[in-house]
Amino acid sequence: MIIGLTGSIASGKSTVSNMLKNLGYPIIDADVVARIVVEKGTKTLETIKEVFGEEIISEDGSLNREKLGDIIFNSPHKRKQLNDIIHPAIREEMLRQKEELLTEGHKTIVMDIPLLFESKLQSYVNKILVVTVTEETQLARLMARNNFTLDEAKARIQSQLPLSIKEQGADAVIYNNGTIQSTEEQLKKILAIWKSE
Ligand SMILES: CC(C)(COP(=O)(O)OP(=O)(O)OC[C@H]1O[C@@H](n2cnc3c(N)ncnc32)[C@H](O)[C@@H]1O)[C@@H](O)C(=O)NCCC(=O)NCCS
Numbered sequence: 615m616i617i618g619l620t621g622s623i624a625s626g627k628s629t630v631s632n633m634l635k636n637l638g639y640p641i642i643d644a645d646v647v648a649r650i651v652v653e654k655g656t657k658t659l660e661t662i663k664e665v666f667g668e669e670i671i672s673e674d675g676s677l678n679r680e681k682l683g684d685i686i687f688n689s690p691h692k693r694k695q696l697n698d699i700i701h702p703a704i705r706e707e708m709l710r711q712k713e714e715l716l717t718e719g720h721k722t723i724v725m726d727i728p729l730l731f732e733s734k735l736q737s738y739v740n741k742i743l744v745v746t747v748t749e750e751t752q753l754a755r756l757m758a759r760n761n762f763t764l765d766e767a768k769a770r771i772q773s774q775l776p777l778s779i780k781e782q783g784a785d786a787v788i789y790n791n792g793t794i795q796s797t798e799e800q801l802k803k804i805l806a807i808w809k810s811e
């Protein structure tokens with residue numbers, strides 16, 4: 615079974631992903647893969663530099679993530695330009711990791727993909743698990759975690775589909791407004807049901 619774990623920025627995907635990891639499931643994390651494919655010396659980083667200019671490269675030659683983030687979360691056009699460059703590379707590496715884990719004999723694999731719905735990757739997974747929170751909680755947690763202003767946080771939230779839409783496309787939803795313990799209990803119930811099917 616391939617579980618697609620998704621939600622929106624700061625809704626709690628990494629929190630749930632860590633719980634799944636502790637339960638022994640192998641995780642493929644799109645955000646981690648997104649960093650691997652733009653490491654120094656990659657073709658993808660070279661293309662990003664050509665399109666966005668030298669200013670998004672740090673002195674040590676690596677990607678200046680903060681600068682690129684400021685650009686793409688404030689311009690749908692620039693965001694699409696970046697997505698068109700980087701998403702094929704992310705997809706390829708995620709599929710490679712999935713095949714590797716299957717070859718190693720893993721029966722259940724978790725793919726943590728923030729943009730599962732936006733990138734229409736539903737068919738890559740068997741079960742979709744959406745981690746959701748209210749808009750107020752999402753905004754408050756994002757501002758606290760990243761030290762963002764209200765505008766910075768809103769720009770990031772608005773660059774993704776609303777959580778209400780994602781909930782409708784889920785096989786199961788975890789409501790992460792409460793305690794970590796409540797989230798873990800919901801997760802374990804969902805896994806028990808899926809395993810018994
Ligand atoms: C713009 C970048 C350099 C900013 O880096 P930064 O370290 O600040 O953020 P990080 O990579 O940790 O992403 C944080 C969250 O932002 C959201 N996010 C990232 N990229 C996008 C995007 N293109 N569109 C909408 N939301 C996005 C996701 O919820 C993600 O979990 C980086 O996010 C990036 O390379 N984005 C493009 C790749 C991508 O789409 N990643 C999302 C997973 S596929």
Ligand SMILES: Nc1ncnc2c1ncn2[C@@H]1O[C@H](COP(=O)(O)OP(=O)(O)OP(=O)(O)O)[C@@H](O)[C@H]1O
Nearest residue numbers: 622623624625626627628629755759790792793794
């Ligand atoms: N149930 C909870 N109670 C209190 N704080 C929480 C809870 N769940 C998550 N958080 C906090 O909220 C923030 C966002 O959670 P997390 O990093 O798991 O979200 P995410 O969906 O993985 O975000 P991103 O898309 O940016 O990677 C973190 O600072 C985390 O510690």
